[in-house]
Amino acid sequence: MNTHIPLKGIEVGDIGPKGGYQAKDNGYLYFNNFSIPRCSLLNRYTKVDSDGNFSISGNPRFAYATMMVTRIGIIYFASYNLVKALVIATRYSIQRKQFNTLEEGKSEKRIIDYQAQQAAFIPILAFAFSGFFTNVSGLYDEMMHKINTKNDFKLMKELHSLCSCLKAFYTEEAFAYLKTIRELCGGHGFLANSNLPYIIDVFAPFVTLEGDNYVMYQQTAKHIIKSVTDVLRGKKIKGNLEYINDIMSYNKYDLK
Ligand SMILES: Cc1cc2nc3c(=O)[nH]c(=O)nc-3n(C[C@H](O)[C@H](O)[C@H](O)COP(=O)(O)OP(=O)(O)OC[C@H]3O[C@@H](n4cnc5c(N)ncnc54)[C@H](O)[C@@H]3O)c2cc1C
Structure with a gap:
């Protein structure tokens, strides 16, 4: 020692x-x-x-709760990295001028004023904000409260399914969007001192760590298939997938 x-x-x-x-x-x-x-x-x-x-000893399902809290953190982390990169890229786009396309013909145009640049930025901005509003952490707190006060684990399957697909979706999209953001800054986006290559480098493994995304999507698919099967067997389900209870009324599908 x-x-x-x-x-x-x-x-x-x-x-x-x-x-x-x-x-x-x-x-x-x-x-x-x-x-x-x-x-x-x-x-x-x-x-x-x-x-x-x-x-x-105890309930082994507690182990899932630890993974869930990390995956929830990753959803926010994806949005946080996007917002960080967007701040760099939009500020750059405001001061970067390219080409004399203005009618007066004297000065060059700021790249943020190109519609194509705006059309690329705005959906990414909306996506980044959506991550902060997923509120899976609220559902997590509710689940932990029920576990600690009533030993009730009922919310766990639904939350596991939600965290899994959201972790996969947000990391997959954010990783692709980060690359787009770098490209929107042209050659300067590739400069280390833009910080964009570093942000991409740090974010890159998040599509793999804490559960490979392919496997994560399968976790959610499994939960949905199980819920549909339960409904087809006459069981009423509760929670986010409650709408599946109406599945039998969709006469045009012969799901049995
Ligand atoms: C940078 C980095 C840091 C990490 N840090 C930590 C850490 O601190 N602590 C820790 O414990 N772990 C850590 N990990 C490990 C990480 O959690 C695992 O790499 C990750 O969960 C994927 O598991 P795996 O590597 O075993 O991949 P595998 O499960 O071997 O997956 C490899 C491929 O097989 C496919 N595959 C696997 N299972 C299935 C299936 N059921 N159906 C279909 N396809 C499947 C996957 O889609 C994937 O394409 C880290 C990983 C990275 C990259």
Whole structure:
């Protein structure tokens, strides 16, 4: 402990250079024939007794709650990065002048005054703001309150489904939009001191980390398919997907 040198049988290290997201170090820890005393286990929800028997204590669904709170944070993080990039790009577009297209023919036009530039910026701005209003964190607080006061986990499936698709959707779109924003600043957007390449670099892995987006979309699809199946079997469902209860009245589809 005094030297901090790993004990025999333990190896620690850095996983190696990454293709972005350098702000964070990712390490590894490797145990080889190394016994850890039971008193040192991080065993809030799982236990190993002195005979080596493994057991789960408490509700393992709590683990989902931790992932949810991170995914909710990522939805806001996507919007936050877009807004940051938009501030840089719109300010640049106001002072950058290109081409003598004005009728008087004396001065060049600010690039923000080109309709094409505005048409590219405005949907991104709207998208960025929408992320701040998703209010999944409100639903999360409600879920945690019900879990803590009544041991009621009913909201969990719906929230997991919502967080999964929103995490995937917002990171996928934001990543694509960040690239567009950089392009809207022309060559200067590629300069490191515009900060745009850095913002893109930091954001790049968010389509993968905390759940690969392909897998995230599947989580939501699974929940929807399960809900449709329940309704077709005569069960009434509650929550965001309640509208599916009316599915049987859509006579033109023979869903059975
Ligand atoms: C920069 C960075 C930092 C990270 N930091 C951390 C950290 O601090 N802590 C931590 O624990 N983890 C961390 N991760 C790991 C991250 O959470 C995982 O990389 C991520 O969840 C994806 O898992 P995976 O790498 O095992 O990919 P895989 O699951 O192997 O996915 C690879 C491919 O297989 C496809 N695939 C996988 N499963 C299915 C399926 N069921 N159906 C269809 N296709 C499928 C995926 O779509 C994907 O295209 C980090 C990752 C990155 C990139």
